[in-house]
Amino acid sequence: MKNRFVKITLTLSMLVVMAVPTQAFAAEKCNINASNLLNSNFSNLYSQLNNLNAANGKFDTAKLQDLLKQYTNKSTGKATTPATPATPATPAKPTTPATPATPATPATPATPATPATPTTPSTTDTTDNASLGSYEQQVVTLVNQERAKVGLPALKVNTKLAGVAEKKAEDLRDKNYFSHTSPTYGSPFDMMKQFGITYTAAGENIAKGQKTPSAVMNGWMNSQGHKDNILNSSYTEIGVGYVTDASGNTYWVQMFIRP
Template sequence: MKRKIFTFVSTLALSAALIVSAQAASAPCSARSRSFCYPSSVCLPCAPSGCITLPCPSAPETPDEPETPDTPDTPDTPDTPETPDPPDTPSMPDMPDTGSTSSFAQQVLTLVNRERAANGLSALRLDDTLSRYAAVKSQDMHDNGYFSHTSPTYGSPFDMMKSFGITYNYAGENIAMGYSSPEAVMTAWMNSAGHRANILSANFTTLGVGYVADGGYWTQWFIG
């Protein structure tokens, strides 16, 4: 069987974005208008002779006040729409059966801490929850026929950890395929610079190990 190993590591960094808002001042403008009123009647003056007197036109009748329009009925208040039910929360994936592989996880932990002690580093502790989700990653690779840090189902290992509620300041992942024993997979990881760096990182305090026997899929999750 072809054997493969990959490694992946990430540190969280804070980034800040400066948002600058510009105030736009708009000066108020006012329009002025004038209306001119004329007298209601005008008389034309006459010359001394041959005068034609033009009668002053009578003042126009004041027009009737317009009728007050009927006040329209107040429209009915529309019914308040019902609040839709929140969507169902997606169910958690089925956990692989780790009963037969928990001893493998313990053996990997022992081998990891042996290497760390030889390099003056503190021991990691094995976390059951982290191991269960590391096993989900191994099962996902097996079921979907891929070998990569990026899952077509869950995304990056860091997205996957967060989706399962795993918090961390530092995180890393080692994966392998085609190895049937803890000793064999640890030898392969320690002979790879990237995998070795994760195993011997001083940033990590906790380890999770997931294993699927069919195909020999391994996942190590480190957090700190």
């Protein structure tokens, strides 16, 4: 009885030993056919079991064979190792767009005043060579040159209007503002009326900072609204004002009318 137990135990131990290497080889991609090896080992095992059965006559070989077949089916199954998921690439951080540089504010002439509603015309003193400062006279000359280029007649200097333009330039300087609307005189059209200027059409250009007549005229001619005043066929007379302050800042005024 004891010998039979030992033999059976040894037989089962052989089965376990033979099954373990088979799984290990499969994991290492061995060229040995694990299934054939097991079948061969179990064939020898069955033969030994038959011998045991013949010797003892009491060992149920059929049941043990069924048990061994079930174990074989479990042992020969290949376990697959799940693939490690790839780590997703970290998205690149968006670049911060460069902040556009703030353009420097040029000494651009102010928006020209809208022509006023006509007033009752009156007689005004005009002359082609009114008493003007050198810079004011140069501005008039440049205005008439631009008008000649497009076939328009030259504007005549209105000395009274020139005086109003000079007052407006002084007001820009003294009240430290830059606008067509004066805190002292109101709109340019109200100001003209206060100084006795009457018109059927009127307009105004102002500028600050330009050092010469050619510089201020270049600025006005490169601004559509100011250019439109200079080349307006409705106007027949002009007055120009020019002053500077203690720091050398310049203030320019053009006034246009048609009596």
